[in-house]
Amino acid sequence: MGELAIDKLASVWTLVAPNERVSIKTHLHDVPKDDGTRVASGTHKVTPGETVSRIARDNGTTYQEICKLNGIEKPYTIYPGQILKLPPKHGKKAPVPPAPYHGQPATHAPVPDRAPRAAAALPGKPAVSEKRDQESRHPVADVVATTPSDRIAAAIAYAMKHKEPKSVHLCLKYVKRALFASKAIRSYPGIIAAKDFGPFLGKEGFDNLLESKPGANLKNAPIGSIIIYRPVEMQAYHGKTIYGHIEIKTEHGYVSDFFTERPTYGTDAVTMVSPVGRRIPVSYKVIGIWFKE
Numbered sequence: 001m002g003e004l005a006i007d008k009l010a011s012v013w014t015l016v017a018p019n020e021r022v023s024i025k026t027h028l029h030d031v032p033k034d035d036g037t038r039v040a041s042g043t044h045k046v047t048p049g050e051t052v053s054r055i056a057r058d059n060g061t062t063y064q065e066i067c068k069l070n071g072i073e074k075p076y077t078i079y080p081g082q083i084l085k086l087p088p089k090h091g092k093k094a095p096v097p098p099a100p101y102h103g104q105p106a107t108h109a110p111v112p113d114r115a116p117r118a119a120a121a122l123p124g125k126p127a128v129s130e131k132r133d134q135e136s137r138h139p140v141a142d143v144v145a146t147t148p149s150d151r152i153a154a155a156i157a158y159a160m161k162h163k164e165p166k167s168v169h170l171c172l173k174y175v176k177r178a179l180f181a182s183k184a185i186r187s188y189p190g191i192i193a194a195k196d197f198g199p200f201l202g203k204e205g206f207d208n209l210l211e212s213k214p215g216a217n218l219k220n221a222p223i224g225s226i227i228i229y230r231p232v233e234m235q236a237y238h239g240k241t242i243y244g245h246i247e248i249k250t251e252h253g254y255v256s257d258f259f260t261e262r263p264t265y266g267t268d269a270v271t272m273v274s275p276v277g278r279r280i281p282v283s284y285k286v287i288g289i290w291f292k293e
Contacts (some may be wrong), residue, residue: 075252152224154182171256195244228288
C-alpha cells in the first residue's frame with residue numbers, strides 16, 4: 001500500500017495513501033469549511049457601501065428592528081464583513097438548526113485554560129486590543145486592518161467609542177489617535193493645529209477632493225473623509241493662535257473629540273463656509289476634504 005500517514009484536522013482522521021485520500025469521521029463534531037462567504041440563515045453579511053436602512057429595505061423590515069436586534073445604537077454605524085441578525089419575516093420565528101447527533105449525548109466539559117491568544121480579525125472587521133497611554137487618560141488601540149476602507153471604518157469606530165459628550169477643544173488629538181490606532185496613518189505626527197494637518201495626510205496617501213474632484217463638498221463627500229477647517233478673517237485672537245478644526249465624516253454626522261449630526265460651526269454643507277462666531281469673531285472655511293480609497 002506504500003507509505004501510510006495519519007493526520008488529524010478539524011475532528012477528522014484522514015488516511016493518506018499514495019493515490020487516494022479517505023476521510024473517516026469520529027464521534028466529534030465536524031467542522032465545516034468556511035471560505036469567508038458562508039452566512040447563516042436569518043443573517044446578513046454587510047458589504048462595502050451598505051447602510052442599515054438599505055439592508056432593512058432589501059429584507060422587508062425596518063432599520064429600527066435591525067438595530068434593536070443587533071444592539072446597534074445611534075448613529076447606527078455598521079462595517080464591511082459584519083454579520084447582522086435579521087428579524088423573522090411575516091412574524092414567524094427563524095428556524096433553529098437541530099443539534100448534531102453522533103450516537104452519543106452531548107457533553108459540555110470545561111475546556112482547560114490556555115495561554116491568552118491575540119485578538120483575531122473577522123472578515124472585513126478589524127480586531128482591537130486596547131492599552132492605556134501613560135501620558136493621558138485616552139486609550140490607544142492596536143487595530144488589525146487589511147485595506148484602507150477597513151482602516152477608516154476602524155478609525156470611525158474608535159473615534160465614536162472614545163468621543164466626549166461635548167467638545168473639549170482637542171479635536172486633532174482625538175482624530176490623530178483614531179487614525180493612528182486603526183493604522184490609517186503610519187506615524188503619530190507632532191502637529192498641534194488642525195488647520196495644518198492636510199499636508200501630512202497627503203504624505204500618508206490621502207487625496208484632497210477639493211483639488212482633485214471638482215464640485216466636492218461636505219454634502220457629497222464620502223463617509224470616512226477627513227474634514228479640515230481654517231479660520232478666515234484672522235489666524236490669531238488676543239495673541240493666541242486659532243487652530244481651526246478637524247473631524248471625520250460618518251454615516252450620520254461628524255466625529256472628532258465629540259459627535260455632531262451637522263458640520264461644526266454651523267458650516268453650510270455646500271458653500272463650506274460658517275457664520276461668524278460669537279465668542280471668537282471669525283468664520284471658518286473648509287480647506288480640505290481628505291480621503292483615501
